[in-house]
Amino acid sequence: MRIWKTLSAAAGMGLLFAWMESLFLQYGLSRRLAAIEYEGMHAVVLFLAVHALTYLFAAFFPPGERGERPRCVVAACLMLFLPVLLIAAAYIPRPFSGILGVAGVLFSAIGAALFIGLWGLFLSTLIPDDVALVFGLSPLVATFIMRVTALSHVLPLILGGPLLSVLLLRLPTEEAAENSQEIIPAGSFPFWRLAVFLFCLYAANGFLLGLIPELFPAPFPRADQVSDWIRTLSALGVAAVFRFYPRAELRSFYKGAFPFIAASLFLLLFSPFQTISRFFMETGLAFLDLYAWLLLIYFASRAGEKRNAVVNGGIFLIILAGAVAHLHLILRGGGVIHGSTDLAVFAIPGICLLLVMLALWDGREVPLRWESAGSPPASLGERRDSHGAGEQEQTFPEENAKEKESEILLRMKLMEFNLTRQETEIVLLLLQGLKDRTICSALYISQNTLKYHLRNIYRKTGSANRLELKEILD
Helix, strand or coil: CHHHHHHHHHHHHHHHHHHHHHHHHCCCHHHHHHHCCCCCCCHHHHHHHHHHHHHHHHHCCCCCCCCCHHHHHHHHHHHHHHHHHHHHHCCCCCCHHHHHHHHHHHHHHHHHHHHHHHHHHHHCCCCHHHHHHHHHHHHHHHHHHHHHHHHCCCHHHHHHHHHHHHHHCCCCCHHHHHHHHHCCCCCCCCHHHHHHHHHHHHHHHHHHHHHHHHHCCCCCCCCCCCCCHHHHHHHHHHHHHHHHCCCCEHHHHHHHHHHHHHHHHHHHHHCCCHHHHHHHHHHHHHHHHHHHHHHHHHHHHCCHHHHHHHHHHHHHHHHHHHHHHCHHHHHHHCCCCCCCCCHHHHHHHHHHHHHHHHHHCCCCCCCCHHHHHCCCCCCCCEEECCCCCEEECCCCHHHHHHHHHHHHHHHHHHHCCCCCHHHHHHHHHHHCCCCHHHHHHHHCECHHHHHHHHHHHHHHHCCCCHHHHHHHHC
C-alpha cells in the first residue's frame, strides 16, 4: 500500500509538471493567444502571477469539513477550461475572444495551483523516504511524458492530464491518520524563520539556475527545465542518496550541496568538460531543493489544522523567490526592458544570498531544535488529536516532575554507553514504544539511517534486539 501511494504521488505530480511545461512549449499558449488577437500581458507572466497568488489565497482557506475531494474536482475542471475557452474564442469576434482567452489562462493557473497544493498536503502524510522518492521520480515522469507527447500530440496531455491526476490522488487513509497521531510535534521553532529560509534559498537557487543558460548554452530553451535530462537525473540521484545511503540525514543535505556547487565552478574555470561541471551544479541545487522540500513537509506534517497554510504558504514563498531571481526575464517578457543579459545579474546576488545563508543558517537547528538545545523532544505529554493538531494531555505537576526526573536518570545511564546525541534520542523514542516509521518521521531521517544507528546502539549496549535493550536499561 505504501509503495503505491508513493508511485501515485510521483505520477500525479509528474503529470502536473508536464502539463504546465507543455502548455507553453508544445501547446503554444502564447501563439494561440496571439491567434485570437490578444495583446495584453505576456501569457507566461500572467499565468505565473495568478498561479502564485492562488497559493497565497489557498493558505488562508483550508479545504473544509468535506475534505479535499471537492477542491480536487474543482481544480481539474478549472484546468480543463483553458482548451475549451481557447477553442470557443476562435469563433467569436474581438474583444470577447481575448477575454475568453485570458479567462482560460486565469482558470488554468488557479486550477494547477490548487492541485499542486493538494499533492503537497498528501505528501505531508508520508514518511521522509517516500517524500524523497516522489521528489526524484516526479521530474522523471514529467520528462518521459513530455518526450512521448512530443512524438505524438500534446492535446491528450492537456485534456487527460488533470483527469488522470484526479484518479491518482489518494487522500490520507485511516492508517496514515493513525500514524500521524504518533508523530512527535515540532518544537517552538518559529515559522517565520522557515519562511525567510525558503525565500533566501530559492532566490539563490534561481540566480544559480540563471547562470546555467549563460555558462552552458543548449539547443533547447532553459524554460524546458523539467524535460532536461541532466536536471532530472540529478534530482533522481539525490533522492536515491537520501533513500538508500545509511547515514543520510536532513542536515547533511544542506551542507552537502555547497561542495558540489564549488566543484562545478572550479571545473568550469579549469576543465574543458562542461557537461561534468553542469552536472555538479545541478546536483548541488538538487541537494538544496530536496532539503527545502523535506523541511517544508516536515513542518506541514506537524502543523495540525494549519497544515494547509504551511504547504500553500511555503509554495507561494518558493515561487515568489524564483520570480525575484528571474525578475529581469519577467520584465523582458512583458516588454518592460530590452537588451542582453549580464552575467553579473545572476552571479552577484546568488553568491551574496548563499553567503548570507551560510552565515545565518547552518542547518543544525532544523528540524531538531531540541537537539542543539540539549532538551528532550516534546513528546512526553503531547499527542495529536483526531484532526492532527498537537494537544497537551492533562497531567499533574507531580507526574511531570517524575517523568522529567526519570528521563534525566535514563540519559545519565545512557552516557555510560558512549552513545551519540542522535543515538540517545532514538533510544528514548524506542523505550516509548514508537514504531520505526514514527521515529523516522520524528527525527526526519531515512529508514536506512535508523537501521545504521540501531546497529551502533545494539553494539555499544551489548544487546541483540529492542527487548534486550529495554531489559538492560530497566
